[in-house]
Amino acid sequence: MFNAVSGLGAGGLVNPQDIDKANVALYSTFAVVAFFAGSIANRLGLRYTLTFGGFGYFLYVASILSYNHNKxxxxxxxxxxxxxxxAACLWTAQGTIMMSYPDEYSKGKFISWFWAIFNLGGVIGSLRTLTFCSKVPLANNLHNKSNSVQDSTYILFMVLMFVGFLLGFALVNARDIKRSDGTRVILMKNPSWKSELIGLVTVLKSDWYIIALFPMFFASNWFTTYQFNAVNLAKFNIRTRALNNVLYWISQMIGAFVFGYGLDAPRVRxxxxxxxxxxxxxxxxMAIWGDGWFNQKQYDRADVTETNRMDWTDPNYAEPMVLYMLYGFYDAAFQTCAYWFMGALTNNSRKLANFAGFYKGIQSAGAAIAWRIDSxxxxxxxxxxxxWALLASSLIIAAPVVWKKIKDITDIMKDLKFSDENLEEVSTAAAMELRGR
Known part of the structure; x- marks a missing residue:
C-alpha cells in the first residue's frame, strides 16, 4: 500500500516539497535505527519487531490525508x-525471515515470493486509484485527469494498512519454525541487549567483507526518488501515473520471479x-539506464508544468510506459540479488538480522539524500x-565478495559459532552425520 502511495509521485500531492521533507525525515530516522535494528529484532523477537513496524505506515498515510485538508x-x-x-524494525524483521527461514537451496524462491506479495500491495493500491470494480471500490481516478488524489483513496489505504498491522501478531515464533528437511532456524536462545549490541560489533569484525556490499546497499533505493518524482510525477497526470504504477509493480513481480528462481537453479553450483x-x-x-538516458534528454525540471503532463491517450505514451516498466523490473532484480547475496553468506538468523539492518540502514541513508536532492x-x-553511476559502480565494488565469499554450501559449524545453540538443537541429521565420520 505504501508503494502505491509513493508511486503516485509526491504521495499523490500536487506540491512535492513538503512530502520531500517528510521523506527526508523518514529515511534519516530509518537509516539510523535500521543499522541497530538487527539487535532490536534479535532481542525482542521477529514477531513483535515486525508488528511494531507496521503501525507507522498507517499513521503516515493518515498524515497525508490530514495535509490535504489543513496543510x-x-x-x-x-x-x-x-x-x-x-519501517527500520519491520524491514529488518522481514529481511531476517526471508533470508534465514528457508534452506539454502530455496532462498531465491522465498525472496521472489515475498517480493511478489509485497508488490501485489502496490498493484492493488494503484488499481484503487484507477477504476471501480463490483463491490469493492478499487479506484476513483479513472476519469480524473487532474493531479490530485481523492480522500477515499487514502482512507482505504489506511484501513488495509491497519489490518496488516494487526495480522503481525499472528506470526509464528522463529523458535517454532521447522523446515521440510527437519532443520531449525539458528538463533540465540537467551539474547540480551548487551549480547546483541556486542553481536553487531562482532559481525562487523568477523564479516568485514560485508562492507564491500555497502555501496550496493546505498544505491538500492537511490533511484526511487528519480523514478517516482522525476519520471512519473513530472511526465504524467494522476490517472496515467496510477496506470504506470500498476504496470511498474507488476514488472517488479516478474523481475523478482525471473531472478529469484534463476538464483536457485539446481543444475548450477x-x-x-x-x-x-x-x-x-x-x-x-547498462541497457535499461542507457535507454533511460535517451528519455531523460527530452526534458528537464525547468520544462515541467501542470498543463503539459502526458495522458495515456497520448500517441507517444507507449515508449515512456515501457521504460517505466523496465525500471520496475530492474528494481526487483537488484533487490532480489542483494538479498540473495547476503543470504548466501550465512544461514545464521542472528547474523542475517544484522545484515538486514545494515542493508536497510545504508539503503535509507541513500534514499534520504536522494529525496533531499530532489527537494x-x-x-x-x-x-x-x-x-546510473552509483548502480554500475556498486556492482563492480561488490564483485570480490560475490566471487570469493559465496560458497556452494554454508558450513553449519561456522554458523553455530555466532549463537548459543548446538548442532543437535538445529539439525539432528547433521549431528548424527558428524558423529559417524
Whole structure:
C-alpha cells in the first residue's frame, strides 16, 4: 500500500516539497535505527519487531490525508520520522525471515515470493486509484485527469494498512519454525541487549567483507526518488501515473520471479550462479539506464508544468510506459540479488538480522539524500546520472565478495559459532552425520 502511495509521485500531492521533507525525515530516522535494528529484532523477537513496524505506515498515510485538508506540514514530517523508526524494525524483521527461514537451496524462491506479495500491495493500491470494480471500490481516478488524489483513496489505504498491522501478531515464533528437511532456524536462545549490541560489533569484525556490499546497499533505493518524482510525477497526470504504477509493480513481480528462481537453479553450483547473477545485473543496468538516458534528454525540471503532463491517450505514451516498466523490473532484480547475496553468506538468523539492518540502514541513508536532492530542485538529468553511476559502480565494488565469499554450501559449524545453540538443537541429521565420520 505504501508503494502505491509513493508511486503516485509526491504521495499523490500536487506540491512535492513538503512530502520531500517528510521523506527526508523518514529515511534519516530509518537509516539510523535500521543499522541497530538487527539487535532490536534479535532481542525482542521477529514477531513483535515486525508488528511494531507496521503501525507507522498507517499513521503516515493518515498524515497525508490530514495535509490535504489543513496543510499541516509538521504532522506530515513527524509521521515521516516515526515511520522511519517503524519501517527500520519491520524491514529488518522481514529481511531476517526471508533470508534465514528457508534452506539454502530455496532462498531465491522465498525472496521472489515475498517480493511478489509485497508488490501485489502496490498493484492493488494503484488499481484503487484507477477504476471501480463490483463491490469493492478499487479506484476513483479513472476519469480524473487532474493531479490530485481523492480522500477515499487514502482512507482505504489506511484501513488495509491497519489490518496488516494487526495480522503481525499472528506470526509464528522463529523458535517454532521447522523446515521440510527437519532443520531449525539458528538463533540465540537467551539474547540480551548487551549480547546483541556486542553481536553487531562482532559481525562487523568477523564479516568485514560485508562492507564491500555497502555501496550496493546505498544505491538500492537511490533511484526511487528519480523514478517516482522525476519520471512519473513530472511526465504524467494522476490517472496515467496510477496506470504506470500498476504496470511498474507488476514488472517488479516478474523481475523478482525471473531472478529469484534463476538464483536457485539446481543444475548450477551456487558460487557460479552468484557470478552469473552479478554479471547479468550489470548488463541490464547498462541497457535499461542507457535507454533511460535517451528519455531523460527530452526534458528537464525547468520544462515541467501542470498543463503539459502526458495522458495515456497520448500517441507517444507507449515508449515512456515501457521504460517505466523496465525500471520496475530492474528494481526487483537488484533487490532480489542483494538479498540473495547476503543470504548466501550465512544461514545464521542472528547474523542475517544484522545484515538486514545494515542493508536497510545504508539503503535509507541513500534514499534520504536522494529525496533531499530532489527537494533542492537539482536537475532531473543530474539525478539520472547519479543513479546510473552509483548502480554500475556498486556492482563492480561488490564483485570480490560475490566471487570469493559465496560458497556452494554454508558450513553449519561456522554458523553455530555466532549463537548459543548446538548442532543437535538445529539439525539432528547433521549431528548424527558428524558423529559417524
Amino acid at each position: 499541516n506540514a509538521g504532522f506530515l514530517i513527524f509521521a515521516g520520522a516515526l515511520l522511519g523508526v517503524c 551456487r558460487s557460479i550462479r552468484a557470478r552469473y547473477a552479478l554479471v547479468s545485473l550489470f548488463l541490464i543496468t 533542492l530542485g537539482v536537475s532531473y538529468r543530474a539525478m539520472f546520472i547519479s543513479n
